[in-house]
Amino acid sequence: MENPKLVVVYAPEGALEIINRATRTAYRSHDKEKPGTREAFVQNIIKSGHESVIEHVSVNFELSNISRACATQILRHRLASYTCESMRYVTMDPFEYVVPAGVENSVEAMKLFEKAVTSASTAYSKLIALGVKKEDARACLPIATKTRMFFTYNLREVRHFLHERLSPRAQREVRMVAVSMYDQLSDLYPWLLSDMEEAYEKAVKSLEDK
Ligand SMILES: Cc1cc2nc3c(=O)[nH]c(=O)nc-3n(C[C@H](O)[C@H](O)[C@H](O)COP(=O)(O)OP(=O)(O)OC[C@H]3O[C@@H](n4cnc5c(N)ncnc54)[C@H](O)[C@@H]3O)c2cc1C
16 A cells, blocks of 8 residues: 655644744743743643644645555545545546555455546546546546545644544554655654654554554
8 A cells, every 4th residue: 555645744843832822822921931941831732622722723634545445545634724635526547546455455455446547537537538527537436546635723723633543543554644644744843742652652552563
């Protein structure tokens, strides 16, 4: 299975400063900041559950190499903005799809799967050739069809997404997206995700088994 490709398109450099400032507004404590304590201050605020302050920073992501099945799960997260590749305007040519790890593991399963997707993509191409609109022809394509999206989460939604999707109960493909999001954001904002390290390690380990 090809890995989902998640790119952090934009993450503000001044995130910590913005959150610190917003939080100190609540406590009228702008003049009480001690040098070198900002990260610990914000980490404590997050730990205390006063998470609305991290909503003031948003990150833009671009995600590709995912199936429609994975996209559907990501789109369930509502406190976000999404732009998805349109199957009404884009012709699925060449037809690309994601093979689930559980199928890839077995020669017999792989044969069956390949047969089904090839038959669907052949039908799609024939419908397009007959002059059927893309928006109608797409109905015969599987949820393994590859897609891409651009989306924006504020940091509270990032934490919520990771909380749900790093879980071993989350589907493997979406778990891979969560692991990649954690990898990149923990480098950029180490103070944001330090309490999620254990969940991250578990998710990484769970991806070793197919
Ligand atoms: C392991 C797993 C299995 C799942 N299985 C299924 C399934 O079988 N069927 C299915 O339909 N879905 C399933 N889901 C999707 C799940 O039900 C949620 O729709 C999805 O995870 C988004 O989570 P959310 O609603 O908490 O998040 P978001 O939409 O990201 O919202 C973030 C938070 O904002 C608050 N919020 C947002 N909107 C509202 C609202 N309207 N009212 C009150 N509070 C709100 C909530 O506190 C919410 O947790 C599954 C998810 C996981 C992780």
